[in-house]
Every structure is written in structure tokens, then in C-alpha cells.
Amino acid sequence: MPQLKLFVAPNTCARVATIALEEIGAPFETSLIRTAANQQNSPEFLKLNPKGKVPTLLVDGEPLTENVAILSWLAATFPDAHLMPDASDALDQTRQTADLAFFAGTVHPTVTRIAMPMKMIPDAAQSFEIVRPKGIEDMNKIMTMVEVRLDNGPWWYGDTWSIVDGYLYWVWGRITGVGYDGSAFPKIRRHFDLNNARPAVQRAMAREDANIETLKSENLYMAPR
Numbered sequence: 001m002p003q004l005k006l007f008v009a010p011n012t013c014a015r016v017a018t019i020a021l022e023e024i025g026a027p028f029e030t031s032l033i034r035t036a037a038n039q040q041n042s043p044e045f046l047k048l049n050p051k052g053k054v055p056t057l058l059v060d061g062e063p064l065t066e067n068v069a070i071l072s073w074l075a076a077t078f079p080d081a082h083l084m085p086d087a088s089d090a091l092d093q094t095r096q097t098a099d100l101a102f103f104a105g106t107v108h109p110t111v112t113r114i115a116m117p118m119k120m121i122p123d124a125a126q127s128f129e130i131v132r133p134k135g136i137e138d139m140n141k142i143m144t145m146v147e148v149r150l151d152n153g154p155w156w157y158g159d160t161w162s163i164v165d166g167y168l169y170w171v172w173g174r175i176t177g178v179g180y181d182g183s184a185f186p187k188i189r190r191h192f193d194l195n196n197a198r199p200a201v202q203r204a205m206a207r208e209d210a211n212i213e214t215l216k217s218e219n220l221y222m223a224p225r
């Protein structure tokens, strides 16, 4: 069993890897990165991940970065956790990678424009007036497609939960947490509720809540807005 340590920060996409690890059920440790103190760009952290991002997973002390890679490696290393459905051939498996890449490469950047618009242009006030509305417009197109995808069952792959559902769970929580109007997407809202009922998701969120309390006690919590 490899020794696993995940670097995380509350409300970030590191929630997806945390859910994956909780679903696996193997022992793992999390380490809180204080983004308000720019700890992700500290020399110590940059040695592990020169990109200065969470999630970063240490596997027996060696870093693995990027959600697509971390989630794919966890799925392959812990097959009993069924983080991804069994793939019948290389094409099938690559299509699953495409699903993770879609969330990492297309959906996540759209989340950032909605949830952190101030990262996109220097004027914070303008970012909320210009960047966020355009992000919402693009997210509406994405969510319209996702809503149709959920026609075949409550989960991305139909009847069976996968870590792609953990990704969608983070996206939905993050955007609705800053006021995204999800009323046109009842299947995705149900998907979110079904995820919330999963014990592994609850354990992941409890870890995150504990980290939020730590940050609050240090005056380093940046609440979503």
C-alpha cells in the first residue's frame, strides 16, 4: 500500500481527489495549503509542484500533479473502489480519460471565470461585471449538455457512480456557492443531492470544513463570493 499525502485547499478542485481517496478508503493524509498566504508559491511547495497548484499528491513521497493524472492513477491502482467503470478496450478507456480532461480542461476554467473572476483581469469590480457574466453564459451551454447526459441515469455513466460524478459535484457546488442559478437543471441538482448522501463525500467535506475552521482561526479564510 503506497503512502499517500494530498495537498489541498478548501473550495478548490482538490475536493475531487479528496473524494476519490475517501471512496478508496485507504489511509491518507491531507496537508492544508494556505492560498491567502500564497503558500502554493512558497519555495518548499514549488519543489513538489513547480506549477504551484493543488491538488498535489505525494505517493511514497514523490509528487503526482494534475487532476486527470491523479484520478486516473488512483482508479488504476485501487480498482476495487470503482472510481471509473471497467473499460472494455483502449478506446473505451481513452474516452473515460476524455471525460476527465473535459472537466479539467473545459469546465474547470469556466468555473474559475465565475468563481474567481478577479484572477482574469486586474480590475476586480470589472471582473464581476464582465468576466463572470460571460463565464455564466458559457457554463449554461456546458450544463445544458450535462443535463442531457444525465438522461440515462442519475450518474455520468448511467447507474454507476464514478469519480467524474465527484468532479461534477465540485463544479456544481462551487458555482452555485457564488450564486449560479441552477434552476433550469433539475437532474444536475438531484445529482448534487445524491452525491451529498454518499458517506465518502461527507467525509471529504468534513475534512474540508475542518480546514476552513483552521483558516478562519488564522484569519486566512477567503469565503466564496
Ligand SMILES: N[C@@H](CCC(=O)N[C@@H](CS)C(=O)NCC(=O)O)C(=O)O
Residues within 6 Å of the ligand: 012, 013, 014, 035, 040, 052, 053, 054, 055, 065, 066, 067, 068, 104
Ligand atoms: N490543471 C490543474 C489545475 C489545478 C488548479 O488550478 N488548482 C487551483 C485550485 S482549483 C489552484 O491550485 N490554484 C492556486 C493558484 O492558482 O494560485 C488540475 O487539474 O489539477
